Amino acid sequence: MRIGILTLPLNTNYGGLLQAYALQTVLERMGHNVVVFNTNGYNFIPLWKMPIKYLKRIVKKLIGRKSVIFYEQRFNKEYPIVSEYTQPFIDKYIHSVSVKDFKRLNKDDYDAIVVGSDQIWRPMYCLYIKSAYLQFAANWDIKRIAYAVSFGVDYWEYNRSLTRCCAELARKFDAVSVRENSGIKLCRNYLNIEARHVLDPTMLLNKEDYIKLVENAATRQREGDFACYILDMTIENQQFISVLATEECLSPFYINSRVDDWSAPLEKRIQPPVEKWLRGFLDAKFVVTDSFHSCVFSILFNKPFVVIGNENRGVARIKSLLAMFCLENNMYSDTWCYEDSISVNWEMINEKLKEWRVLSSNFLKAHFLKK
Numbered sequence: 001m002r003i004g005i006l007t008l009p010l011n012t013n014y015g016g017l018l019q020a021y022a023l024q025t026v027l028e029r030m031g032h033n034v035v036v037f038n039t040n041g042y043n044f045i046p047l048w049k050m051p052i053k054y055l056k057r058i059v060k061k062l063i064g065r066k067s068v069i070f071y072e073q074r075f076n077k078e079y080p081i082v083s084e085y086t087q088p089f090i091d092k093y094i095h096s097v098s099v100k101d102f103k104r105l106n107k108d109d110y111d112a113i114v115v116g117s118d119q120i121w122r123p124m125y126c127l128y129i130k131s132a133y134l135q136f137a138a139n140w141d142i143k144r145i146a147y148a149v150s151f152g153v154d155y156w157e158y159n160r161s162l163t164r165c166c167a168e169l170a171r172k173f174d175a176v177s178v179r180e181n182s183g184i185k186l187c188r189n190y191l192n193i194e195a196r197h198v199l200d201p202t203m204l205l206n207k208e209d210y211i212k213l214v215e216n217a218a219t220r221q222r223e224g225d226f227a228c229y230i231l232d233m234t235i236e237n238q239q240f241i242s243v244l245a246t247e248e249c250l251s252p253f254y255i256n257s258r259v260d261d262w263s264a265p266l267e268k269r270i271q272p273p274v275e276k277w278l279r280g281f282l283d284a285k286f287v288v289t290d291s292f293h294s295c296v297f298s299i300l301f302n303k304p305f306v307v308i309g310n311e312n313r314g315v316a317r318i319k320s321l322l323a324m325f326c327l328e329n330n331m332y333s334d335t336w337c338y339e340d341s342i343s344v345n346w347e348m349i350n351e352k353l354k355e356w357r358v359l360s361s362n363f364l365k366a367h368f369l370k371k
Contacts, residue, residue, distance in 0.1 A: 001032045001111040001143075001368060006134070008118050008126060009040030010096060011079075012086045012259050012271040015202070015293025018210075019117045021093050023147065023201035025209070026361070027114070030368055037105075038096040039128065068262050082259055082269045089274040093213075102128065102136040112143035112368070117179055117201050119314075122152040123162065130162075133169035145367050146176040148198050148360075154182035154316035156190050167191045177363055180320035198360035200296055200321075203353065207300050210278050217275035224253030227284035227303075229277075229294040231260070232310055240308065240332075241288055248286055255280035292317050299325060299353070302346045307331050324356065325349045 005027075007020050020036050027034045060067035068074055080087075090096060099105065113134060119125045120132050134144055151157070158166065170176065170191040177196040178184060187195040226245055230237050245252050258264040259271045278297070281287065287298045287305035295318060298305035307322070309315045309331055322328050327344070 002109060003027055003032050003034045003368070004097075004105075004110045004113045005034060005036045006102075006113055006115045006120070006132060007036065008120055010036065010038045010090050010094060011040045012083050014086075014256070014274055014277045015291065015296070016118055017086065017089060017094070017274055018293065019148075019201045021089075022203075022205050023114065023117065024095060026201065026204050026364065027368065030365070032368060034095060036094050036096045037099045037102075038090075038094075039099050066262070074262075078266060078269070081266060082257075082271055084270060085273040085276075086271050102131045105136065107137065107140040107142070110140075110142055112145065113137060115144075115146045115149055116177075117148035117150065119150045119152040119317075121146075121149045121166075122314075123157055125152065130165060130169070133166045134172070135165070135169055138169065138172065143367065144173040145364075146170075146173055146178075146195075147364065148177055148179040148200055149183070150179040150317055151183055151186055152314040152317060154180070154186070156186060158190065163190055167193075175363070175367055177360075180317050181323070182316050182320060196363055198363050199356045200293075202293065202296050203300065204357060204360060207302075210297075210300070211282065214275050214279050214282060217273065219273070219275045219279040222253050222255075222280055222283040224251040225283065225285040226250035226252040227280040227287045228252050228254050229256055229280070229287070229289045229291055230254075230308070231256075231291050232312060233258075237290070237308060244286070244288055244306070250286055253280070292321065295321055295330075299327075299349065302344075302350070304344055305330060325352055 005020060005023055008016050010017060010020060024034045024036055054069060057067045057069045057071070061069065115132055115134065121129070123129045126132050156163070167190065170187070170193050173193070175196070176187060176193055177198040178187065179198070179200050181197050184195050184197055187193050226248070228241055241252055244250070255272070255277050257271050258268045261269065281297045281301040281303055284303050287294065287303050288308070289295060289298070289305065290308040290310040290313070295305065295307050307318055307330055309318070318331065319328070322330055
């Protein structure tokens with residue numbers, strides 16, 4: 001089959017890149033020809049929208065909220081710099097096609113489109129949310145599969161009009177699966193469809209698959225043994241890291257830049273290579289994070305970890321992941337409650353992972369066995 005994967009833009013987000021790579025790899029190993037639609041291109045605002053967009057950003061800035069008034073101009077200038085080490089991974093490993101307008105895709109080029117994974121069905125993260133429900137392909141004669149799609153949160157964020165539109169489109173899908181258990185209820189209550197709970201695509205691959213990526217890049221061993229991957233660093237988080245390092249007798253190292261911090265100097269925002277990020281899990285004895293995919297790779301690499309609940313980015317997805325592997329105690333909403341190292345039965349977790357892999361792989365095989 002000729003399959004297109006519709007996911008979030010391929011940018012500097014490690015989890016976003018690796019889940020696209022993983023889903024592409026799994027489908028290719030099944031014998032299909034796969035491309036990933038990449039909407040991460042030049043940013044612009046239509047002329048007629050400029051006045052209201054700029055006015056809203058000015059108001060936000062005046063009331064003390066984070067806002068970049070001329071976001072598009074600054075993004076287009078700085079993105080090639082901050083992505084200089086992550087773009088090579090996309091170029092080498094992800095078979096992407098640039099898409100500025102989904103309506104311009106040729107329906108004769110695809111036998112199927114897979115939507116997923118990541119928070120592709122969350123409006124605040126997916127600016128082309130109706131396209132994520134394949135509105136542009138509503139009349140195409142293709143197979144439509146949603147794999148491990150995520151709403152990001154366990155409550156409904158769509159307005160009434162969007163809900164009606166997406167529910168109609170969702171019913172055209174041949175099968176829908178979600179990344180979080182809460183997504184099953186959201187699909188049933190608001191989209192009137194039944195969904196399956198499956199693994200994030202990154203967990204369909206083995207640890208050895210990722211070690212190969214590290215080895216191919218000849219990435220050097222990290223200095224330190226305590227991997228810290230915090231998306232939203234605060235004073236409290238810094239203090240928590242210091243306490244953890246002392247309690248566990250570890251030496252911290254950081255595996256991301258301040259890529260999303262527009263107030264940081266440009267050189268501090270350059271994101272390290274994907275392979276270097278993966279190397280961090282290989283070298284770590286312990287991990288602290290507020291990221292979903294950092295939890296995923298801690299599990300894949302069998303590394304003890306704690307996760308700081310980050311309500312701003314949504315914790316439902318992390319809670320669901322931890323519950324799948326009986327790791328609920330690894331999450332801390334109050335960083336001052338940490339007492340000692342968490343004991344983990346990795347043999348049991350690896351068995352659970354095998355079971356989930358079979359279930360999740362069977363979902364894809366049921367719809368994509370090569371003819």
